[in-house]
Amino acid sequence: MTTNMSKSSDSRETLLLRSAPESSKISQKASEISCEVAVGRAVPVTAKLASQLSARRNQSLSTLPARDGVAEWLLVSVGTEQPPRLVSPALSFRPAPLAFMSLTPGMAMGGGGGGVGLVAAALAAVAATWLWAALVRLVWRPYATARAFARQGVRGLPHRPFRGHDKEVKAMLAAGSGETLDRGSHDFIPRVMPHYRAWMSRYGKVFLLGSGSPPSLCVGKFDMVNRILSDRTGLYAKVNPGPVILALLGMGLVLTEGEDWARHRRVVHPAFAMDKLKMMTGAMAACAAEVIRAWEARAAAAGGEVTVEVGEQFAELTADVISHTAFGSSYRQGKEVFLAQRELQVIAFTSIYNPSRVPGMQYAPTKSNMRRWKLERKVRDTLMAVIDERLAAAKEAAATGGYGSDLLGLMLEANAGEDGKRLMSMDEIIDECKTFFFAGHETTSHLLTWAMFLLGTHPEWQQRLREEVLRECGGAEAPISADALSQLKLVTMVLYETLRLYGPVTLTARRATADADLCGVKVPKGTSLLIPFAILHRDEEVWGADAGEFNPLRFRDGVRRATAHPNALLSFSIGPRSCIGQDFAMLEAKATLALILRRFTFEVAPEYVHAPADFLTLQPLQGLPVVLKLLDP
């Protein structure tokens, strides 16, 4: 921030503020704000103050609304063409009066102190302002925030400016990652999020992870989680994903907010209606059947038994399924997009977890960034070509109509709107396609992998499921239908239990867009709210004493009756932003498991290492080798 001072007509000093110190966004808006301050008083220039001034520059307001009481200082006027009289603290904290911020007439431009004194005074004022802002930001505000939370019974980590708690977290993660689990244990928290567990046992289920700006709160209570995720008013928004994740996902459903999100969801929703998904079951089963035929051939050649690393196989399978169901006949281009997205994900992962990450480096033309930009262009160009092709074909076939019965076709159809006005632009459609690939394939692939792990280590459940599949879907050669899949109650229960114990998404986050009352806890605007699904899914108070065990029977009366809390299973999230693809994923997982169970018995291979790891999604660190035995060699 820079300041200029000039003498005003009524002997007060004018402070010209050229930018807000904390936010470049605000500094763009708040250039050239002038305000007068009373002699001997100080006006620390917070980003909030600057933006409030900016917003009111040309209005003749007499007051700004005060928050958190009245600050000691008086802002007597804001200089615009017609300076309004302004009396306001415009500050959300109560600082003590500061002598070093006082402006005396001798410090003012044109005041009699001479050029050198003036420059020195100006520099001192700038330094003092800066120092004050830094003190407030780094010391006072975190202290006040922590106290405000403590008064409400929420404790947490002590604030440590600059270094935070990274070292402690790294040490805990390093210690945890060295441990592999017994196959009968499903408690991967010490490997994946040991710090959450340690801090929860120290501070309780809701605790402050940081009281800096913005503060962050871990929310481990179901009633609060329910309130946050069910909100429809925009009070709890998604957090800023950063450029790398944005490039991966695009501004699709997962990341959009408000009106944009509602518009996108209107267009995408019809594609995921159950009757439409049922039509995709054939494509899902056909992709799975191809993989299973290859396994059969390998097993038959090896005397009826073969070891397969199913994690990699399911990654390929789910990519094929999404390519076919999203793009129908253009699935080859879909696969190209998938491969580029996969590489982008590796880059994203490396960037996020890079310990020597320098802020802003994601914009520099480094080798990895150039590769990222190239891949982004490829994804965009390929998707654009597919969409153009589809639009042209639809135009030609105007008489027969329709854009196709795959996800893209259904989306384009919904996009056309009743009055022919397009609801989403081409770029937005492209971003939705990217979202399908990212959100839709890896999650389902890991769900299948973990289900195979649990069935491979629980042969009695495997046998019960096999019997159910043979009863409802028929023998190995019978085609798999969506109606038959809907009768697979035990398979559904096992999949829910898999999602509870090994849900691919272990944590989500929201940001309070305004001051909020969260089930009695006052949460200031900007607070990050971290919701650790994996920990909530192991809460014995909600799930019972056997929360740590594999017990699919807990879902025998359906997912909402598994606990006293109807929304306790959070794997697909809940509320308006819950997963749009959950029925798609469940259908795909059921079809695949049904086909496998009809052809093989299986067990987890001896060389498997039980080490769940969270690389954006939860997966076995070294894959899952499974010994498959042909049922009818």
Ligand code: HEM
């Ligand atoms: C086992 C499989 C899956 C799991 C565990 C899963 C999990 C989730 C979760 C937890 C969210 C909410 C994220 C948040 O709000 O922070 C979400 C949202 C979403 N998922 Fe899934 N998902 C799965 C499969 C799919 C599939 C197959 C698709 C599409 C083909 C898909 C598309 C989406 C989209 C578009 C959203 C954003 C919805 C919105 O905000 O309106 N997901 N998913």
